Each structure stands twice: as C-alpha cells, then as structure tokens.
Amino acid sequence: MKRILAVSLFFALVASPLYVASAKHGAAGCGLGSIVITENKKVHQVIAATVNGTLGNQTFGISTGTLGCETSGFTQKQAEQQIFVHMNFQSLEQEFAKGSGEKMEAFASLMGCSDMGTFGKIGKEKFSALFDQNSPDSFLEKMRFEVANNSALVGSCKI
Incomplete structure (x- = not known):
C-alpha cells in the first residue's frame, strides 16, 4: 500500500506537471480542485489534482465547459448553433425572408461570419x-x- 502511495505521489509531484501544464490553472488543470485550491505551489497543485482525479469532476467540467474548463472546440460550436436554431427557428425564418434582423445576425455570429450584409443577402436569396x-x-x-x-x-465565415 505504501508503495502505491509513493508511486502516486511521485507521479503527482514530478510527472503530472509535464503532461498537464496549464498557465491558467497550474499543473492540476481545470476542475473543482483548481477552483478551491488557487495557490500554485507544488503541494497545492498535488492536492488540486487529487481532488480533480478522485471526484471525476474534471471530466465533467471539460464535457460541460464548467468548473473553469473551456470548451470552444468544433463540437461545442455546432451544439451552440443547433440550440440557437431550435430556440429561434420562427424568428430566423421571418428575418431570413427579409434578409436582416437581430436573431439572424446573432446566428451569423455563431456561424463565425463577420459580414452580416452578405450573410443576410445570401440567406434571403436562398430562403425557399x-x-x-x-x-x-x-x-x-x-x-x-x-x-x-x-x-x-x-471568406467571411469561419465555421
């Protein structure tokens, strides 16, 4: 038992900072441990990493974008777009028919588009x-x- 504890402690103190370095959260990465334990000393980072690992909250945080974890990947953007479209479908339909509107501009922004005029023009042309x-x-x-x-x-959009 002592040997397992010693190996775990060694990994937490020496090897883990090599694999999970993060300027924002320290070596422990994001998660509940990093929120509760904010000091960046090795001992504190070991405790934060232990809390993150044993409670499984780091995985939850990464999946949901909570607990100081960021999810700005492709899948997250697609999910945001889908939720927005489902919540605002009727408004989007009306605004695309006109080629302009607040919801349409918000949707264009979620699609990574900077040229709202072109987005609206194309949307109106392709409405049907x-x-x-x-x-x-x-x-x-x-x-x-x-x-x-x-x-x-x-050229205008980055999806």
Whole structure:
C-alpha cells in the first residue's frame, strides 16, 4: 500500500506537471480542485489534482465547459448553433425572408461570419431552399452547406 502511495505521489509531484501544464490553472488543470485550491505551489497543485482525479469532476467540467474548463472546440460550436436554431427557428425564418434582423445576425455570429450584409443577402436569396422542409435541423444543415460552399460566405465565415 505504501508503495502505491509513493508511486502516486511521485507521479503527482514530478510527472503530472509535464503532461498537464496549464498557465491558467497550474499543473492540476481545470476542475473543482483548481477552483478551491488557487495557490500554485507544488503541494497545492498535488492536492488540486487529487481532488480533480478522485471526484471525476474534471471530466465533467471539460464535457460541460464548467468548473473553469473551456470548451470552444468544433463540437461545442455546432451544439451552440443547433440550440440557437431550435430556440429561434420562427424568428430566423421571418428575418431570413427579409434578409436582416437581430436573431439572424446573432446566428451569423455563431456561424463565425463577420459580414452580416452578405450573410443576410445570401440567406434571403436562398430562403425557399433553406426553409423548404420547415425543420430547424434541415435549415441548419443547409445553412452550414451554404456557408461552406458559397464563395462570398467562405471568406467571411469561419465555421
């Protein structure tokens, strides 16, 4: 038992900072341990890493973007877009028909688009194709396709 504890302590003190270095959270990374224990001394980081590892909260934090963990990856952006479209589908349909509007601009921003005028113009031109199935998921899929394949939007959008 002492040997297992000694190996664990060695890993926590020596090896773990080599694998999980983070300027924002120290060697322990994000999680409840890093929120509760804010000092960046090795002993404190070992305790924070132990709390993060034993309670499994670091995995939860990484998955949900809580506990000081950030999730700004591709999957997170797609989930944000999907939630936004589902919550605002009727407003988006009305604003795309006009080619402008607050919800449409917010959606363009979620799609990584900086040129709102072009986004609105393309949305208005392609309105009937985008909304032909009257489904938020269908609209989102078609809009992603349009952004990725339209020369005017490719330069303006970063999805």
